[in-house]
Amino acid sequence: MNKPYDVIVIGGGHNGLTCACYLAKAGLKVIVLERRHIVGGAVCTENDLIKGYKIDVGSSAHIMIHLTPVVKDLDLEKFGLEYIDCDPFAFAPMPDGKGAIYFWKDVDKTCESIAKISPVDAERYKKFVLEWEKLNEGVFQAFLKPPTMLNLGRHMIFGTKSKNPADMVRKLMTSYGALVRETFVHEGLRSAMAWLAAQSGPPPSAMATGDFLGWHSMIHRSGVKRPKGGSGELTQALAKCLEHYGGTVLLNAEVEKIEVENNQTRGIVLQNGTRIEAKRIVSNAHVHTTFLKLIGAENLPDGLAERIKNIRIGNGFGMIVRCAVSELPDYKAAPNGGKASVCHHGLQLLCPSMDYLEKSYADYLNGIPSKNPSALAMTFSSIDPTLAPAGKHTLFIWGQYYPFELSNGERWENIQDREADKLIDMVNSYAPNVKNSIIERFVQSPLDLEQRLGLLRGNVMHVEMDFDQMFMFRPLPEMSAYRTPIKNLYLTGASTHPGGGVFAASGYNTAQVILKDIKGKWFS
Known part of the structure; x- marks a missing residue:
């Protein structure tokens, strides 16, 4: 591996892979280094967490990527990606069981x-x-360009x-x-x-x-879709696309160090001691991980380390319970006998009131898990039978708000099952068959999100999505257009504009910036 690459991409998340695919398609020699045994980062599906079931370990619903040209540009269907429409894309049952709202694409x-x-x-x-x-x-349109004031x-x-x-x-x-x-x-x-x-x-x-709130209007244009076989089929298709264009994906390849000399990148060193050189490096890792761990504060320009430390990561905000179930939720507001129904196709919104949501956040601010969390249930096996054995289903339950750092001296290792029970009880109050339908479950607390996926402090958005950390301020003004103060080092992913979610816009934009730096023009 002594021959230099044109570009090293650190991290095989969907933004890193998207960037790598565009660069490889433009003729550059690209390698993606992924620390885990599988690509995908927070867009990943695993087969061994619950035997016989395909379980997502990060994002599950794909929305905003369908408002970008990425899937078409990279011809991802050619590499095995098949999207299934989730229509209606959301279902909101009334808490008393008297009626429900179905949000259709139409x-x-x-x-x-x-x-x-x-x-x-x-x-x-x-x-x-x-x-x-x-x-x-x-x-x-602004999301698909570097976030300059002009754009x-x-x-x-x-x-x-x-x-x-x-x-x-x-x-x-x-x-x-x-x-x-x-x-x-x-x-x-x-x-x-x-x-x-x-x-x-x-x-x-x-x-x-x-x-x-307003972006909800665009779901009527994009719809909510799911890759057949699980969320991770998107990143699997991206990896195949990259290899098709001559790129390389290296798994179990955790980067120990980004080498910087005279404020310019030289290459990287893996944990096993292997050194890989490249003319340019793209980090799909968290902004804190990239600069404070892989480079080190002592190797940064004056004042930069302090500014990076001041970027607000937050204190987590959610957790998820992944369940194998014997039947689907039988909602009081939409009785279905536990059989597949249109209410199961998309996002099941279980939030009794806005006041309920505010009280959940108040608990979080006090450093305690929400006493009464709101839940978002997802049952994609109702439209994709490949996710579970015949006659069985998957049920994913996302809840908010859950702090990463707890104020009462408790530890997530000790309370995650208690909090998972609370989330399940919430869904059970809307669909009373849920609790008894669970065969097995896998809990992802904020701590698991950090340890498994590298999402520091359990924040799935990398850094907080407040206005002063969005657009040209994300993650810092001097890095908002994907270039960094270190020459030939670029940052991509949820730490950058336009933020988190299955979007791929950051990877798309980063590739655009790199190709302009190398070739003076965007890929066509």
Whole structure:
């Protein structure tokens, strides 16, 4: 391995692999180094966690990637990727079992469902989608470019088709909680919309989070989709694509050190002592891991280490219970006898009220697991029988809010089963057959998310998704366009614009920047 590569990519997450594929397709010699036995990072599916079941260990629903050109550009279907539509993409049962809202990709069909609960909100919802879709066309164009002031202004403000740009900016700057209350009337719809918005981490009261609600409008364009065979089939297809274009993936290859000399990268050293040289290095690792661990504060330009330490990682915010079950949830609001139904196709939003969500966050701020967590249930085996043995199913339950660092002296190793029971009880209150249907379970606490996936302090978004850590501020202004203060070192992934989720925009943008540096133009 003494022959230099054009580019080393540290970390085989979906952004690192996306970047690597574009670079290899452009003719560069690329190697991806993955510390685990399997590529994917937080977009990964494993077969040995619960025997006979395919279990995701990170993200499960794929939404925003379908608003990018990545799948088409890289012809990922050719490499085995097959997406299944989840329609309706969300289901929100009322906590008393009296009715439910089905969110279909078709807006009119969604409004028909909302009208059964709240006729006035059906009209409001349609207006909401049309209004925010116009704005978000510009927002998503900005997401597919480095976050310069020029790009953000061109696409997000002047590029919007809104008839009232000033009011749209106001809505962007407000909290999504205030925006939900301003927009909708019925508490069932309000809580469902707020719970969807909360998936990025901030609470309903956080300012400048309006588009965490507004981006929901784009789901009616992209839909929610699932790779057949599990979330990790996306990253498996990316790895095959990379190899097709002459790139290399090296597994069980944990990087010990990024070599820096005279403020310029030279190569990397693996934990086993192997040294690999490259003209350029891309880190898909966490920003703290990249600079404070792999390079070391002593090797950074003056003041940079302190600025990186001040980037807020947060204190985790969620946990997930992965279950093998004998039957699907039999919701009181949509009785199905435990058999596959449309209510099982997408995201099952179990949040009784916005007040409930705020109280959960208050517990988290006090350093204790939420006494009454909201839950998001996913049962993708209802549309993909390859995930479980015949007659059996998978049930994933994500909950918020859960601090990584606990204030009461407890340790996650000792309480994760107790907290998993609490999450299961939450789902069971909506679907009373759930608790007795569980065959086996695998719990991912914030601690497991850090240890297994390298998500420091259990934050699936890498760093907090607050306004002052978004766009041209993510993770720092001098790194927001993927280049770093160290020559020939680039940063990609959730630590960078536009943040977390199965998006691939960061990897796409990073490749664009590197190719411009090398060839003076973007790949075509």
